[in-house]
Amino acid sequence: MxxxxxxxxxxxxxxxxxxxxxxxxxxxxxxxxxxxxxxxxxxxxxxxxxxxxxxxxxxxxxxxxxAPLKSQSALLTIRNIADEIRTRQHRHHAVVKVMEQVPAYPALATALHVPVESLVWHSVIVHFENGQAVQVEDRFVNPRLVPNYGHQDFSVHTPHEYLCEVTPLTEASHQIEAVHPDDRLADLLELETPEPCLQIQRRTWCRDGVVSQAILTHPGSKFRLGGHMTFRSTRKSKGEKS
Amino acid sequence: MxxxxxxxxxxxxxxxxxxxxxxxxxxxxxxxxxxxxxxxxxxxxxxxxxxxxxxxxxxxxxxxxxAPLKSQSALLTIRNIADEIRTRQHRHHAVVKVMEQVPAYPALATALHVPVESLVWHSVIVHFENGQAVQVEDRFVNPRLVPNYGHQDFSVHTPHEYLCEVTPLTEASHQIEAVHPDDRLADLLELETPEPCLQIQRRTWCRDGVVSQAILTHPGSKFRLGGHMTFRSTRKSKGEKS
DNA sequence: TGATTCATAATGTATATACAACATATGTGC
DNA sequence: GCACATATGTTGTATATACATTATGAATCA
The missing domain is CATH 1.10.10.10 (Winged helix-like DNA-binding domain superfamily/Winged helix DNA-binding domain)
Structure with a gap:
């Protein structure tokens, strides 16, 4: 070397x-x-x-x-929902619907790299913007890496914020699709009539392994995902700020 | 300097x-x-x-x-649909439904940075994977930057491929949402029963201005968008390949 | 006390040099 | 013709040096 x-x-x-x-x-x-x-x-x-x-x-x-950890993902950031709402100058609050430990079913065990049937944290949280439900956060967390996940108050900080603090996140992968919400989701999102939903599956890694898998579901009429990317050089030299 | x-x-x-x-x-x-x-x-x-x-x-x-232009966008690439299908070892073909010049309505004129009511290229192309419709590509192109857009054979190369060749793309912005397809889209996608669709709006820039705006609509049951990103250093030195 | 000046330390740019590692073309011997 | 060695050019790493630019704190002076 x-x-x-x-x-x-x-x-x-x-x-x-x-x-x-x-x-x-x-x-x-x-x-x-x-x-x-x-x-x-x-x-x-x-x-x-x-x-x-x-x-x-x-x-x-x-x-x-x-460097501060904040400025991590420059490009298509799937941002913290709470931040996003607050930067729109809107009110945000969250309701924890489920917080439990459940045995990992086979697919989940594979995703989190834990033994099948071992206990993992499972939380379901609904996020509201100005009183309207805009996201259902269905999350499974690796208890080996985040043992105290279940004992946090997620009406104050979002799980994402907590996980960023506890484990230095290094990687993330996303899958985005459009789905028809099932009854449970329609209920949590307080949808009168079912409408198309944007569903984001996100897995995050820290250096020691898979931290968490989250399925974030947004009603199509109330959410849009935006991103910007620059392909080629901006012709700026290293030192310059912007 | x-x-x-x-x-x-x-x-x-x-x-x-x-x-x-x-x-x-x-x-x-x-x-x-x-x-x-x-x-x-x-x-x-x-x-x-x-x-x-x-x-x-x-x-x-x-x-x-x-450097070859290909390896441009490292992160969440919304790839060329044709490439994506071919890497799955599936058959791809495209049908050009509309190719015309239309006057830019105000919102479009703003998006493309052209005068209102000036003529812009408009194309509607349906992409098929193994005979099934998987994407409707509804695209408006700035004729000042791409004057010959209308005279290409897009059953061979996709518009994206053509635009990449003609204008060196420098930036792109995306908006992703889940929508309910209208009758026209349902018809083009050959949907028996309407289902949630993933709709991607993409605008691309080259150095001289906005090149194109595209609205890509995928049936939710047949499409999923994937992306991977690394936040912090991978601890590799400049020279290393991977 | 408050403002100014100065010294120090840190990073930024630039140069000259040396050698190592690798790729490619050339020539040599067979 | 073919395999092998060689020469040359290119990038990669490392060092020593010089000076410029900027931030910060200490010293000085009013």
Missing amino acids: AKFEHIKEHIYKKIESGEWPEYHPVSSENALANQFKVSRMTARRALQELSDEGLVTRTRGSGTFV | AKFEHIKEHIYKKIESGEWPEYHPVSSENALANQFKVSRMTARRALQELSDEGLVTRTRGSGTFV
């Missing part, structure tokens, strides 16, 4: 383990150069690449710091 | 203008160093950043080349 990669590895572990939290200062180029017995340019490269990858932020004259 | 940025700019223009097509060789580090009267390390930085941004690919011993 190249020297600059060793240095990256070293810093990466500090961040991943939580030893260096958000905004914690990272050793300077010169400090790393001395510590690892390399030239400043080599230490610099390690920090520069970590900066490119979004793990640290660098400001000239000041130093290098662990 | 920094020297390495001048070099980036120079190469960027060659690519953007089409003067250097896909796989065209890019001047070597030493050649650029001589041409721009800078050190090799500075020329190197320009090429390195262009590589990071995905505009060029570099291979040791061989050289630097303009």
